[in-house]
Amino acid sequence: MKISLLLPALFALTASAQTLPSTPKRPVVDTYFGKAVTDNYRWLEDMNSPETKDWFKAQGDYTNSVLDKIPGRNQLVETFVAYDKLKPVRYNAIEKRGNRYFYRKTLPSEKVSKLYTREGLTGPEKLLFDPIAYDKTRTYSVSSFSPSPNGQLVTIALQEGGAEVSTLYVMNVATRTFQPEKITAAGWVQWMPDNSSFVYTPRNSMDVKDPKALTDMKARLHRIGTEPSQDPDLFSRANDPTLGIRPEQIPILYLSDDYTKLYGILASVDNRADAFIADPSSLGNATLQWKRLAAPTDSVYSFLKLGSQLFLYSVKGTPKGQILVTDAANPNPSTATVLLPQGKLNITGIVSSKDYLFVTLNDGINDQIRQYDPRTNQWADVKLPLTGSAWLMTLDAPRSNDMILAVTSWKQPTTYYAYNPVTKAMTPSVFNVPATYPGVDELVVEEVEVPSHDGAMVPLSLIYKKGLKRDGSAVCFMEGYGAYGYSATPYFSTLPLAMLNKGVIIAQTHIRGGSEKGQNWYKAGYKTTKPNTWKDFIACGEYLVNNKYTSPTHLIGMGTSAGGILIGRAITERPDLFAAAISNVGCNNALRLENSPNGPVNTPEFGTVKDSTECMALYEMDAMQHVQNGTKYPAVICVGGMNDPRVITWQPGKFAAALQNASTSGKPVLMQVNYDNGHFTEDKAVTFRNFANMFAFALWQAGHPDFQASAQQTEMAGRK
CATH class of the missing domain: 2.40.128 (Lipocalin)
Structure with missing residues (x-):
């Protein structure tokens, strides 16, 4: 039976669900450089308002009532668990200090990893820290750890509920006991060679919704056994007023591998290093004596010291990159020698x-x-x-x-x-x-290039089972990102494998905004050129339909995080092309991004409303602002994590509200609210449930037979 024959039963499940919560429109009009923009859902941005909390709770409850009735959803979770058990143990984050190894290890029966150590590669394994046993009343996981140079101490950062906001502890490895101090809102550290101190940059708050949590941050020095509140500020806008540090830049300190040079980085989403260099011996001074290492105009993406030389990965004048070398003591990118030219x-x-x-x-x-x-x-x-x-x-x-x-x-x-x-x-x-995983030997990988709206050739990776019938009847799951210059390189995951083994085509787009074709490819999907990102995605969808891999009634689109811009604008520009769409913790209200905690640090990538040209580009990226009343939109599930420090939940929430009030297709628009998750989480049980919800919803709406109500279920739903 062809999947298309099952389409009339697609929406019967919702008939037995509770009522979709209504969302009132309360227009707020802003004028940006002469352009009046109406925001009907500004009130949802107040995450401390009882009314807003009630709205998200009601939306989440309604969504759960729908998802719980989708046939095949629970079976997807069972498949994820079964595939996870096929690998008896997983190791990652492996570090070595002397002859001592530190690493994370996870068994199939465990939700999160534990921290272990061993002497030598073949020495007996010792459990160092179990976050679940540490406090059985909390859902802790280890967000990061860092052993001291001699391997006798280790910092352990604990986070809860996928919040990515951690509390830092220091453990004595020999006794497995913690030092008395703890540092809140801190994670990554860099140890000093004395083994008794480290530098770190804490957030200003443990609250992921705090709008000032990531502004005017300070890099500090902590000495073991001292009160963290007394840790000196070594590198910040307040401490270094002559360096031109902006409030949204994150000051980070770290040492060269041989501990002979101290580097100061002003981090943001801009890939170009804004970096300084100092002598580590000056750490005892009130103010460090900084020298400029690289300015953003030098276009140095990364650097490292090896011996007396400093190696620079630069893209200045070379879109595909080059490797430069300069004196490590007195680095100068402008006079550096080309070691590996662009190729x-x-x-x-x-x-x-x-x-x-x-x-x-x-x-x-x-x-x-x-x-x-x-x-x-x-x-x-x-x-x-x-x-x-x-x-x-x-x-x-x-x-x-x-x-x-x-x-x-x-x-x-x-x-x-x-x-x-x-x-x-x-x-x-x-x-x-x-x-060994089932079905892998039956997979076909096809790499093609697709002409976009302006003739640019967009790479597209297709993975599917052997014997695919090119008659348009297959469900296709198409994903894209296209931001920050991140390329969609090949990777294996058991989550899409569960769909592949059900005959679903997985399509990974390599759209502009990534770096698959170098820096020019990245900059062609950036700020004012951002429309190429979703237009490339649309072109890939059209290619799949025109070549009969799938059809609009079976095509699913997904974007995550910054990919929310991609999927939001793809379905608002071409709602007819997709059966279903997933905006997973997605940025769907780009014009208001700067009003979220993580917004200011992202202005180098997307732009700012303070600039007239960039402001209009942000408006063009804004999916919520492009929702039109009376349009037949595809089925959509928006996902938000209440512990998300990267994309605040009102971003996908406002988009879901706009679609619910505007769409005339009769297809469901859901807002999934995760109270035990952030942008993502290590907790496998939460992860499996979250992805099973998204996948099952999309496969249901795209007509996959394993996710349709039976005739009996449809009849019962119609009677209620």
Whole structure:
């Protein structure tokens, strides 16, 4: 039976659900550079208002009442759990200090990882910290950890409910006991070589909804055993008024791998380094003596010190990137020597071990890695075991050449190899645990290029089971991101595998805003050129329909986070192209992004309403502002996490409200509200439920037979 024959029963399930909460329109008119813009749902931005809280609660309850009745939803969760059990143990975040290894380990029966240590690769494993046992009344997970240089102390950052806002503790490794102090709203740290102090940059608040949590932050120094409230401010707008630090820039301190240089970074979403250098011996001074290392105009994406040289990954005048080298003591990007010139492949990153520099390059989809020995000035290729994505993890860069090479592809689960850059030998790592998943051998990977609205050729990756009938009847799940220059490189996940094994086509778009074709590709989906991002996505959908991979009644579109701009504008521009859409923790109200806690730091990527040109670009990106009354929109599920510090819940919430009031298609628009989640979470049980909800809703609306009500269910729903 063709899926299209099941379409008349698509909406019967909602008949037995509770009533969709209504959302009143309360117009607020803003004028931006002469343009009047009406916001009917501004009142939803007050997350402390009882009325707003009640609205989100009612929307979430209604959504759950619908999702709970979708056939196949619970079976999806069971499939995720079953696939997870096929890998008996998972290791990640592996660090080495001397001969002591630190790492996270998760068993299939565990929701979150535990922290372990062992002496040497074959030494007995010891449990260092279990976040669940630490407080069984809370849902803690380890957001990060950092061992001291001698491996005798380790910082452990605990977060709750996927909030990404952590409390930092210091543990004595030998006794597994905590020091008395704790530091709130802190996570990542950089230890000093004395093993008794570290630098860190805390948020201003533990509240993810605090609009000032990420402004005027301060990099501090903490000495073990002292009161955190007395930690000195080393690097900030207040402490360094001559450096031109903006309120939204995040000051971060860290040392070179050999501890001889102190770097200060003013972090934002701008990939270009805004960086300074100082002597670590000046840490005892009231004010550090900073020298400029790289300004944003130098277009240095990253840098690292190796011996007496500083290596720079730069894109200045080279859209595909180049590697420069300069004196580490007195770096100057403008006079640096070109070590690796721009070539056909995109340079995407650099790392180092004790003696070697490694450069990752990409052909738009697949990675290559080259290594460089500064002592001999010799280059060599790292021979990868498969095509796909690859990255090197340095375990103890200042003292060791020990490395782990990780590789994955659309069909290959992530595999760890121990890599020795001296001998170039590659062997399976002791931390690699193979797993065999059903259906993988039956998958086909097809890489094509699709003409967009302006003739640009957009890469599109297709994964599907052998024997696909190109008659338009298959459900297709198409995803895109297109922001910050992030490329959609191949990866393996059991979540889409569950859909692939049900005959669903997975389509990964490589749209402008990513860097698949270099920096020009990124800048062609950025600020004023952002419309290319969703127009490329639409072009990919049209290609899939025109070539009969799928049809508009079976096409699903999904965008996550900044991808909310993509999916929101795709369905408001071409509502007829999609059966269903998912805005997962999506930015759907770009014009108001700066009024959210994480908004100001994102202005380098999307723009600011304070600039007339950028303001109009933000209006064009704003999906909520492009919802038109009386339009037949596809079925939509918006997802928000109440603990999300990146995209505040009212962003997808306002979009859902606008669609519910405007759409005349009769198709459901749901607002899923996660109270135990943030932007994402490590908790597998929450993750599996969240993705099963999104996937089941979309597959139901796209007519997949495993997610349709039976004739009996449809008849019973109609009687109620």
